[in-house]
Amino acid sequence: MKFGVQYYPEHWPRDRWAVDAKMMQRAGVNVVRMGEFAWSAYEPKEGALDFTWMEEAIALLSSHGIRTILCTCSRTPPPWLYQKHPGIVNCALNGNTQPTDERYRVGLAHGEFIAEAQRIDGAVIRHFAGNKHIVGWQVDNEIGASNDCFCPRCREKFQEHLRQKYSTPGALNEAWGSHFWSYNIEDFSEVPTPHKRAQPLVEYRRFMSGLNVEFSRWRADLIRELDPGKLVTTNYQNIHAQHTDCHALGRTVDVNGMNHYPARTPELAIDYYRGARGEVWCLEQHTRLQHHDTPAGRMRLWAWMAIAHGATGIVYFRWRQCRWGQEQFGDGLLPHSGEENRFYGDLSRIGAEIKHLGDMLAPTRPRAKAAIVFSYESRWSFEASGFDRGLGPVTEAVDFHKALSRRLTAIDAMDPRENLSAYRLVIAPRLWMVDQRIADNLRSFVGQGGTLCLTTASGVVDEYSKSFDTPRPGRLQDLAGVTVSDLAFDKALRLPLASDVIPDLDGEEGSLLADEVHPTGATVIATHAAGWRKGSPAITMHTVGKGRVVYVGVRLSPEAVQTLTNWLCETTGFPKPFELPNGVSACERACDDYTLLFFINYRDDPQNVQVGEGWIDAFTGESVAVAEVPANDLRILRSGK
Ligand SMILES: [Zn+2]
Structure with a gap:
């Protein structure tokens, strides 16, 4: 560790x-992590490179048993570089250059910045490669943050990206529906900087994200070449940041x-x-x-x-x-x-x-049997289509994750194109964009006996952010066993539910987003209980071979998400969960020989959790049948052996 x-x-x-x-x-x-903002300390004026201070710091720390994760540093250049190359600064959508007393204000498609950044990062990597006190490398810091650029040069690079991807203007026109508001192009140089139109906006996001990924790849490859055996990492900024597809970034480290x-x-x-x-x-x-x-x-x-x-x-x-x-x-x-x-x-x-x-x-790791999947592309498209980001996949994923956390001690979360064969339950909140690979992956998962839960506003657009010309959920229609004829998005929506299959859902409520759902092979497991929708399907289940697909056609309250999740876990056959007091979490890491259980109590009073036979305190080795967790404290238990 x-x-x-x-x-x-x-x-x-x-x-x-x-x-x-x-x-x-x-x-x-x-271990310490150092150096991500050190360019001006390494090179206070052009060409005057000095790494001795960092070498001394690394050696001093190592003499106290502390190794170093060293970062590359080029996304925060010193003032002299901005003075030498004013063009490295990135531009806002209104064309104004960004202020340079902030960090990261550079365009990663600007050639003179790329050359200077590769020069300094190359120098750092070459200088410190082989240093035995360095145990790993971090590529820069929060890659992609504040790097978006809308300058004319980036527009030209974007146009080149489109030329590579679509080959002909006609293919782009077809994919983007360019007849709408007279957008047809005859040459890629005519494509304007994206502003409001969803299809170019999603492609621009892919383009910018791709620059961030390539920025990481160049450095990670050089580190592996010059300092083999050292692990390379980078730090994803936070889950609310959408600037970079972190799954693609992750493949570089x-x-x-x-x-x-x-x-x-x-x-x-x-x-x-x-x-x-x-x-x-x-x-x-x-x-x-x-x-x-x-x-x-x-x-x-x-x-x-x-x-x-x-x-x-x-x-x-x-x-x-x-x-x-x-x-x-x-x-x-x-x-x-x-x-x-x-x-x-x-x-x-x-x-x-x-x-x-x-x-x-x-040797232990979480071993999850349930996963939550959502993609950056889907998030980009949902937002570009004019919907409030707060209604997007992350918000709903958080609700389902909280609910699953009350039932399961390990949960994975990932892109929907990842291998899902290890899971018995996959929840795909607001799967707005569905490309063929996602559809095939989910079909394969269900075909192997998995339970898939889809939610309202799924399968709405394809990989070009273009609406399907078949009923929703588009490529998932046969899998879900329903068609959806309309999507209501209304802050005034209050939709009480009724269910014989999940009686606890009676009286629970949906709001904000609702599909009009028509079963084509699925059975109805909950209906709307009032208004003009009374009696119409709200939640359905479709049996597909040994697997099943649950389609939730309304945005559920957190309480209703918990009720549905309880039912999903019970009917998937997951073991009975620990009875957790509110404010206490339970997680699990395991290896082939033993399991570790972590109970964390965030409350100001002590709490107990019944765990049954076969557990010992990981610190003391004492047998534990009831985990007494003091206020603001934790207990770690190990399966006995
Ligand atoms: Zn630019």
């Missing part, structure tokens, strides 16, 4: 480095990495960024939520939450609050003064716990 902090030696006087290294060592830190800020992002995020790979490094792990009152011990629980969900690396952000800049009053472990505080106490406690359990944790 990698355990450590983000450290910026360039922020602090050298005589402080040894103090920090000793404090880190005492707290059990075994060896280990998924992420920012983990539980106070700002849902628990789903860590399962989504870990995905089916089984592990993730939390490269920015939350310490405290400035300026909110962060309860004592909470940063310890957040770290264990990440580990319980499969994290194999915890790197807190940051070692010490910085004294300057946009993050002067941002999150951090030590205060500005650098003195020990209660957060340092938490760090030391977690460090000791990880040291104690490290060997036991190492």
Whole structure:
């Protein structure tokens, strides 16, 4: 288990480095992440490269048993580079260049930036390759954040991207429905910068995301060539950021990495960024939520939450609050003064716990039998089509993830094109865009006996963001055994439900989005209970071979999502869940020899969970039949052996 902090030696006087290294060592830190914003410290003026300070910091930390994950740094260039190449700055949609006293304000299609970025990153990689104190590399930081560009040069590159993809203007016109509002083109150079039209907007997002992915690929490939054997990672910004398809980005690195800020992002995020790979490094792990009152011990629980969900690396952000800049009053472990505080106490406690359990944790991973799937392309298309992002797949995925978390101790989340053969239940919230590969993958999953749950507004558009000319859910129509004739999107919708099959759904409610559902092979398991829809299908189930597809034709309240999820889990044959008090979570990691159960109590009072026979406390080895979890604390149990 990698355990450590983000450290910026360039922020602090050298005589402080040894103090920090000793404090880190005492707290059990075994790794630091450094260097992602270090360009101006490496090269204060053009050509004057100086890596000695970083070499010294790496060596000093290593002498205290602390290894380094070194980052490349080029997306935050020094002011002299902006002065030398004013054209590297990216542009907003209105054509204005972005202010350069912010970070990441560069266009990744701007040739002079790419050349300079490859020069500095190449120099860093070449210089530090082979350094035995470096255990891994991180490609830059939050790749894609703030890199969107709408300048004329990027429009030309976009047009070239379209030429490569569509070959002829006619093919583009056909895919994009260019007769609408007189958009037909005769030459790719006529394509304007996308603004409102969904089809070009989705393609522009693919183009920009592709630049971000290639930015990572170039560096990861060079690191593997020059420093073989070192793991390469990068940190996905957060689940609400849509700038980059993180599944495509993930294919460029060896280990998924992420920012983990539980106070700002849902628990789903860590399962989504870990995905089916089984592990993730939390490269920015939350310490405290400035300026909110962060309860004592909470940063310890957040770290264990990440580990319980499969994290194999915890790197807190940051070692010490910085004294300057946009993050002067941002999150951090030590205060500005650098003195020990209660957060340092938490760090030391977690460090000791990880040291104690490290060997036991190492071979284990979450082993999920249920997955939630949604794609970036679907999110881009849903939003480009004029729908509120808040109604998109992530919001509904969060509801289903919370509900599943009350029933299951491991859940995976991933792109719908990933291999689904390990799962018995797959929930695909708001699967707006369905290409042939997704349709085939889901058909194969159901054909092997899986239970698939689709929700309202699924199968609406194809990969070009073009509506199907067959009834919804388009390519999934035969699989779902329903057709959908209309989609209502209305804030005034209040749709009570009735069900004989799932009696607990009686009285539950849907709202905001509703399909008009017509079974073509499916049976109705819940109907609308009032208004002009009274008696019409709300939820259906279609048996397909040994599998089945549940179609939810209305946006359910979180309570109704829980009721439906309970039914899905029971009828899929999942074991009876632990009876979890509200505010207590349960997660599981396992290997072939044993299972680890993590119960985390976020409440201010102690809670008990009945676990039955066969469990021992992972720390003490005592038998446990009832897990007593103190207030704001956790228990880790191990299956006996
Ligand atoms: Zn540009």
